Amino acid sequence: MVSVFELFHIGIGPSSSHTVGPMRAAMWFAQELMESDFRDPISRICVTLHGSLGATGKGHGTGKGVILGLSGQSPESVLPSQIISIVADAQENGRLSIMGAITIPFDIKTDIVYKVKSLPQHPNGLTFQAFAASGDMLLERRFFSIGGGAVIRGEQPLVPEVPLSVPFPFNTAAELLTLCKNNRITIAQLMMENEKARYPEAEIHARLDRLWEVMQDCVRRGFEATDMLPGPFKVRRRAKGMRETLLKNMNGETDLLSAMDWLNVYALAVSEENAAGGQVVTAPTNGAAGIIPSVLHYYMHFIKGASIQGVREFLLTAAAIGTLYKTNASISGAEVGCQGEVGVACSMAAGGLCAIIGGTPDQIENAAEIGMEHHLGLTCDPVGGLVQIPCIERNAMASSKAVNAARLALHTVGEHHISLDAVIKTMWETGADMKTKYKETARGGLAVNIKLC
Template sequence: MFLSVFDVFKIGVGPSSSHTMGPMSAAGRFLAELKRLDRPRAVGARPASIVATMHGSLAFTGVGHGTGRAVILGLCGQLPASVDPDQMDAMIAEVEATGEVRPEGHPAYRFRPAVDLIFDMKTPLPGHPNGMEFVARDQGGQVVYRQRYFSVGGGFVLSADELAAGPSADPRLVDVPFPFENAQTMLSMAEQSGLSIAQMKRANEERQMSRLELDRGLDAIWAAMNGCILRGMEQDGTLPGGLKVHRRAKKLHEQLQASQRQNMPSPTAANDWLCLYAMAVNEENAAGGRVVTAPTNGAAGVVPAVLKYTEQFLPGMGRSQIHDFLLTAAAVGGLIKHNASISGAEVGCQGEVGSASAMAAAAICAVMGGTPRQVENAAEIALEHHLGMTCDPVKGLVQIPCIERNAFGAVKAITAASLALRGDGEHVVSLDACVETMRQTGLDMSERYKETSLAGLAANVTVC
């Protein structure tokens, strides 16, 4: 099994990888397929208008997650990795004013957001909670092209046919030296090869690209993560969406800096810095800023916070160790996605913050000298203590409880790594068993607790 580090960590925009980045990418994919389509030329019909319908969780929490905005931007030809967050409002306003989208290389298509962007809360699409359908019609109203897509978490998008085909349809599952599909196989390969998890992951990646390309890509991921932390610590004010959530990272940063200047050490200082970094990222995400899926946007703060914390407090932490950190985290994230899910709409927040915490725990354990078995143990401990966690965002916004939850996910990651490093790698519950438990728990969990904002805090917190 091969899932690239650049699939697990994608540079994009907030507030949600599945509800923002996924729909934006799906809209772009629809445009690309529309452009390649031969049928309109064969029958003399040309696409003139587009209708986009969101189903399931995308319909229930789409407004709070910015799904509609993402679809509009995607139909304008924008992509999550390259769209300018400072220009998004202007692009959306132009579409709303003109009733058209004008993607580069295409004719103008009629698209009136108030009419042609539909949130259907009554008709879920079979296969996955995050379903959407795009339809192109000609001037006479006849359907020229129709396609369904599913945003399956972490910014990944599959067509209906690809979803039905399952993971075996992915050509990247072959032709790598260490094709581990589960943690047990990963440990066996590590023992037989004498390599670390990061070294095996690197060997797999270098089958697809050069070492220089890989290292530059890892540098870019960390630069984007670190840049998000720094921006988050500089911003203040109130987050958009109507909950009136105040940004706290800037004030917390100023307090910690003041304590340092006054030489007033606190027994919670390290923990405070860790929480600061996680909250800075997720406040940026909630504001629609540039973030990195890790493995999702809702959980984007955990891995960067632990990496920044490690860089700050672990002597000798340099470029090579940062690369190993990211590669180890991506290996664990790939296993979880392959064998369960990282989608809050599918398994709840255990699949988002729980997976992120497991990834971060494994990564810091590895760079602190942990053996592959200790690394696997760290990931299992972190994930185990997120099992059953629901996804119940208040008002459909990635703010409450998401921002603080990332801070706690980072704290759990550090604790899990510490416990694993104090042990010898032997433990009763395997990571594979924990991942399977998470999958089964997600199946048993009521849809009301899986990113629909119909229960939990979303139902009990009064929004004025």
Template sequence: MTGIYVSALDLFSIGIGPSSSHTVGPMRAGRMFVDELAACGLSRSFDRLTCTLHGSLGATGIGHGTPDAVIAGLRGRVPETCDPAEVHGSWEELGQGETLSVAGVPLTRHDIVFEPFARGYGHPNALTLTAEHEGVTLLTRTYLSIGGGFVLTADAAPEASALPAHVPLSAYANADGLLREAQGRSIAAVALDDELQMFGRDAVDEGLDAIWAAMSACVRAGLSTRGGLPGGLGVTRRAADAHDQLSRRPLGSVSADEWVAVYAMAVNEENAAGGRVVTAPTNGAAGVVPAVLYHLVHEGASDADIRCFLLTASAIGSIVKANASISGAEAGCQGEVGTACAMAAGGLCAVWGGTPEQVENAAEIAMEHHLGLTCDPVGGLVQIPCIERNAVAASTALTAARIALLGDGHHVVSLDTVIETMRQTGNDMSSRYKETSTGGLAVNVPYC
């Protein structure tokens, strides 16, 4: 029996904003489609490409840059290495009546169709790509963007993904099993064993270092950039000015909660602008984990601490992904920001010397207090309430870790119970509150 651990190198994937499920996933799907066309010998056989965005991708795709992402993927680009500036803007060009050359064929605005109420594909985030020749279908595939940038074809097994298939060493399937695996050692050690089994020491060390380098670069970029965010809401970046204000205060007068809130805002402003960001575990929730870790490093955390933090967070995120969902379109924002907060709280507790039981408690506290959180982005943009929501969750992660460390790890409600509750709550939640922008703030805040 193998476990459910998702490598940190996959869970923390380097990509672009504003959304892992609506931008990164669709770009990967587009690239998968052209790769399959090539594998089938059809690269020069089609004269038309079409894309239909179903469900949440159809409902909020324009605000999330989904058409741009699909076009970039069809042009062979991948999120990890593409220039964000070359991705955004294609849909606007098509809207002005222009025709784009994509994979060697012309693409018009009419070739991308939105079906916001179509939900019969196995996941709320679905898209269908079709290649034709003189009106005859040569190849058609439906892809599911299941959150965090992970992509399945509609007929694939649930555990399959577009990312490389790696087999973890451990056998745990939930938090209780993880605690049994961690007897006499740390959760990070359990995760590291899986990483080494899948990739080897050099690749793991280089991968974790690259993830942290990208996270910290994103924080710094957000702290040094001012101006308005795209999309028409009139949202202005605040992180840089807020950081300057905190820096001018007397030494010792700024709390850790204030610092992490500003760092989280910096990341999510970069994400909202479509910049380079690390999925953690999604883009909409990308600010929480880097903000807490950035503060730890600022306070003197070592390279070993950074790796401990990321590995612990990956183990927690893997459990949530396997037993519930990290997709806002499937579970609401409790699945995105709630998971990110649990990951950050667990990682922080571990670095602060917590036992595995205290780490599990910290993650449980963090997620428990995000239960029922809806995903209702105004205008379909990852700005309101997403930017501030990450800031609040980063502060909550600190609180959760502190509370857990005040106890001995024994508590009434387990992390597994909270994850299952989150899954049930997501199932019960109206689709209006799951990244469709048809309920909540999305309909009560004017957007023109």
């Protein structure tokens, strides 16, 4: 069973699959280098990025992630000041400290190779090679960044062979609903019992609270920043200005759509921070990281009786829905397009919100289904290979959809015609039919119809 903390974890922007995953893979490779006893010292490291990583890695910060990981930094603990200094040392001085133990020459223009052709196993592949001064290869390892920051080694199967034993295992939404009905528990309670197979309850609460704390910090930073985002488009941040306008308008006439405005500004704040390479919660990916924090902020500010316990129930419920997508389809834009990122996040947020505003398990399943049904076929076509256009506004749009889906589901009477299982299956099949150029390669759609500045 997929853990809540596999779907939600702390990382850095701009991309979970293209920055966080490669960073984690590079750290594993560096650790193995330090544990190996080579006859000759390490003289050079070469990293080859395959498929989607090769196509959009420059805009998605893959090189940055590789440099940080080889330096021994983890996505969860690296500080912004460390990011700047480590990457600058490699770029300006042409050197890299491996795990802080040995320093080798490192030329980011030649030692990181971008190849658009994918490896057979997955569109996001990385090959690491370490060489001696003689040119002899000392170590070679391959990894795949499979979405949401998750990484597997090249020799591993894409699906673990031995699942963790939990009290309430489920593979489909139908099984999940049956378990809730037969045991008279909510989806959040079921997920909590499964998580307790991994961690003590107090630790689960602490980790959930930490995720919410990072989400709030990210929104606050987004509200304060005024700089332009990196890249050739010179995209200006909008969250700070929009928030100031909303605060001024609060003293005027009541706007019935002000809640939607706040949803937008929360999502923009997080997505802009992610695009700038800041710290975010992968939820379930970085490209969709603004949706769940936005809907949770909406809950805390606009729903009477909102509490930290509600936040926990939201995250647990959303994780159950995310588990279904990760098990039966994909959360990788390189595999299924943006329906697997923004669509899944919208589905998770819709179900999570429905749960904490009074929805039954059946209504939660319906909310999650609505959230995805209206994202089917959504392509991933980042302009310039950057997580900016259309990604930032897309997070805002999906946040509003998630709230609407939850409210629609609460008014559902009787059975709905399309199940969550059916829409997940459809999403997976749609992703398989989607042309590669629309799946995080920046070779189709908006990416080729907008001229670079």
